[in-house]
Amino acid sequence: VSYYEQYHSLKEINSWMDHITEKNADILQKICIGSSYEKRPLYVLKVQNKTPKNAIWIDCGIHAREWVAPAFCIWFIGHHRMWRKSRSRHANDRCIGTDMNRNFDAGWCGEGASDNSCQQTYCGPYPESEPEVMAVTSFLKAHKDNIKGYITIHSYSQMVLFPYSYTMNRSKDHDELQLLAKKAAAAIRKTSRKVYQSGPGAETIYLAPGGSDDWAYDLGIKYSFTFELRDKGTYGFLLPPHLIRPTCIEALSAVKEIASHIMINI
Numbered sequence: 001v002s003y004y005e006q007y008h009s010l011k012e013i014n015s016w017m018d019h020i021t022e023k024n025a026d027i028l029q030k031i032c033i034g035s036s037y038e039k040r041p042l043y044v045l046k047v048q049n050k051t052p053k054n055a056i057w058i059d060c061g062i063h064a065r066e067w068v069a070p071a072f073c074i075w076f077i078g079h080h081r082m083w084r085k086s087r088s089r090h091a092n093d094r095c096i097g098t099d100m101n102r103n104f105d106a107g108w109c110g111e112g113a114s115d116n117s118c119q120q121t122y123c124g125p126y127p128e129s130e131p132e133v134m135a136v137t138s139f140l141k142a143h144k145d146n147i148k149g150y151i152t153i154h155s156y157s158q159m160v161l162f163p164y165s166y167t168m169n170r171s172k173d174h175d176e177l178q179l180l181a182k183k184a185a186a187a188i189r190k191t192s193r194k195v196y197q198s199g200p201g202a203e204t205i206y207l208a209p210g211g212s213d214d215w216a217y218d219l220g221i222k223y224s225f226t227f228e229l230r231d232k233g234t235y236g237f238l239l240p241p242h243l244i245r246p247t248c249i250e251a252l253s254a255v256k257e258i259a260s261h262i263m264i265n266i
């Protein structure tokens, strides 16, 4: 279980406060407002965006034996780490954020995406509405003659995916990409004994239009892949730090496999 699903000592909470304010210095501030009878510091975590406005005070744990109360305050501060989307706000949209992997101009906003801004797979008001997506597409367009491969790294589920995801139809390079994806997965298996599935996105996981791999492929970058790294659900999005190294080493072996195939075939 994660840090946020456990109870912690005051010492642990204090170092968590230091850590989280340091990591999020743009919006979090730790203020000492006094000390307890036993001379321990009392801290306020102030969450603030650029323009200081009206605020809400939340305290947790006025009664010491009510353990879940401080757990809520910690949870409240930490909740954004499961955020998926961008941070944009568009006119008439109720909620914040667009799924950037639904915002590319490739079968944009068809089945597998949502036109509701409150959904995790919101496609945005129009293709490339997100500056981040636009920045990537302009760069790739400007350099498309030199860019022979496109690899986008996600997590989790241990997969090597390739186009298409916006349609169940197979791409004209299906056979070659399938073979190469299998070779990439085999390299991973040899490196760490981890099993990665491979296949076209739509068939292997789900229909998901507006993704960067499909867009890059349709631009003319034939060798276009999405890697879904570890794990398969034990830790999910919160992969513990000690698994960073083995995950990166195996992913690198797959990248090398793709790179050498490209070198031989261009």
Ligand code: 0X9
Pocket (backbone or CB within 6 Å): 101, 154, 155, 156, 161, 165, 166, 201, 207, 208, 209, 210, 211, 212, 213, 214, 226, 228
């Ligand atoms: O749904 C996605 O965007 C990706 N899975 S994730 O769990 N990382 O969100 C899969 C992307 C596959 N490719 C496309 N949909 N184009």
Ligand code: ZN
Pocket (backbone or CB within 6 Å): 101, 154, 155
């Ligand atoms: Zn993802």
